[in-house]
Amino acid sequence: MGLFKFLKEKFKKKEKEEVSESSESIKSEETKKEEASLEKYNKGLEKSRKNFSNKLEELTKRYQEVNEEYFSELEEILIEADCGVSFTLNILEDLLKYSKEKKITSPKEINELLVDRMFLNYIKEGDDIKNEISFDVTPQVLIMVGVNGVGKTTTIAKLAKHYIDEHKKVLLVAADTFRAGAKEQLVVWADRLGIDIVTGEENEDPASVTYKGVSKGQKDNADLIIVDTAGRLQNKKNLMEELKKIVKVIEKLINRSPECFLVIDATTGQNGVLQAAAFKDLINITGIVITKMDGTSKGGIILAIREELGIPVRFIGLGEKFDDLEEFDLDKYLYGLCSGLIKDE
């Protein structure tokens, strides 16, 4: 069964269940949480959906059967979702071939195949992805990296909240000693969350702040130490070397690799792939956090990153509020992005 059909079944079943369950009027804590999470995806991706699945839907209404023009309109939709030229052309080539071989001309069927094909590679390699951070050995250290202005500091606050809610002891380390106001920004968040923070002086070596922070976390038996780093463009060699040094300091202290999240702004275009490649080249990136998905951007770049570099998305930022950061779930993401297509029948 194709991914699309599977999704359709899954969410239809869910809706039915909801109807029957509501008659019992008691829902388990688990189900409630699930529903809230799905609702967040649905709401956060509302604007993105308007530009993606609604356009696909509208296409199926305009065309009786697919032809060259249809495919060129598909191309437009995919490229405008920031999926990238090569990713898009690959998919369309596959679809074209398939439709010719199997003599499929119904736009609806082609669209289902399209969704399948878009996300198939994502799943193929992703069976063993565990989004949540593991606490098998504590303290766990998480370092947040990325280019300037993607939302690292804000995401740290949200992640900290996420794990505080799970009764973890979280410590923040403000290793962005470069940008004016960066330390103060994280201090405000630490105050609001009521957790400890280790800071350095202006322009202090970030590796030394990291050393202090992680050592303190070890001494205080923290469960999770989150290290904020300065934004850096991936072509700045010195800054990238600095990052390597920070990671080395952590590795020395905890005798293993830290979790390392690359934060990517959903509005990013094709440069996102270069970002991921450059950071991955330097340090062991264990996941991506995609931020600002509540805008009109489609964040198609995560698909290209997954396909080309194999890095999975671990968390997704769906809004400005504290708890608008969700564990990344492909099913829910797809549902949020394509619910119009799924509910249609």
Added chain:
Amino acid sequence: MAFEALQDKFSKVIKKLKGQSRLTESNMDEMLKEVRIALLEADVNYKVVKEFINKVKEKALGEKVFDKLNPSEMVIKIVRDELVELLGSDHCEINYNKNKPTIIMLVGLQGSGKTTTAAKLANLMKNKLKKKVLLAAGDIYRPAAIDQLAQLASSIQVDLVNLGTKVNPVEISKKAKEKAYNDHYDVLIIDTAGRLQIDEPLMQELSDIKKEISPDEILLLTDAMAGQDSVNVAKKFNETLGLTGVVMSKMDGDSRGGAALSIAHVTGVPIKFIGVGEKISDLDIFYPDRMAERILGMGDILSLVDKVTENIDEKEAKKGINKFVSGKFTLDDMLHQMKQIQKLGSLGSLLKFIPGAPKVSSDQLSKAEKEMKDFEVIINSMTKEEREHPEILKNSRKCRIAKGSGKTNADINRVLKRYESMKEMMKKMKGMGKNGAIPKNFKGF
């Protein structure tokens, strides 16, 4: 810088065409296909690319390029001209009011670089244009955004209106305008919070500020890395506020910056400035014609000239030349020259301005930059006498310097060798100097 990769692509297309003596409709299509892919990969919006390609083709056919002597160059010229037109035909600067403060408002998405740019603009206007500048901190939402602007403002010694986070941004703007008028500032720059263009209440807030203070300029910040959606963002901000310009940030990255083309095309709003680095002085004026030429691999000599004249202290440069000519050239002078050159920015960003400059890998570049730093450390570890008379440097002195600078004797020898070769060149220049012609650019590094 951005556009670099696009430049590469076009060079390839041009090469391909140059190999052919005659242009046919089919190989023009081939070239336009390459152009199309290059533009899409550069994040130029899909629809904009489509229109662009059609326009180029139309023009090429209209001008009957097939009959021309060198048809492929004609096509390139058309592509270039269209790019220039797309990017805005004139370079647009800020219009300053004569007898009252010029009010500039910065708006944009979260993380696009508003606060940093506010400080960079203030710095540029204060130092280059000798304006009396006032900044206003209007981002009351992002934690510590005001702290950030306060730190930047004090570092460049520009006054700041800081009413904290409890006063609403409309009120802050109003108060700032009053102060700018009462205290006779030339320019008021208002920083606002980042917001999504679909966030109705926050967009309304911007409209309210505009209504209250009627700014002369409303500049939208756009990230050079922005993807396809940048047109929607720009469109909505423009519809709501009537933008007067765009500032493109983070152009020092390796993104291709296609958003610049899209936004200029879709909104017709000119790009006025570009952010080219993390330092406060890293803000440049945007020149569409230069940018288009750079896309086409023609280099950007004019930008380089500007950069050189701006950053090199003329007196210092003259002093250097005089030293050269008089024959008194010390290690200190060499260090000085090196520092002057460093002021221009990274070597990498300089080379990119020069057409036909050898392709240097970023590895080589950072090596050259590191060498400069090493030189400085070594020379600083010498005594005054040693710097003035390097010939006294024998092994024991070298060992001491090596220890003091944390380098090796070989490193020190390298400095001395460079010094000797510069001195040698100096002698040659002295000969030329006799004829009254001192070369403007003396190569030493």
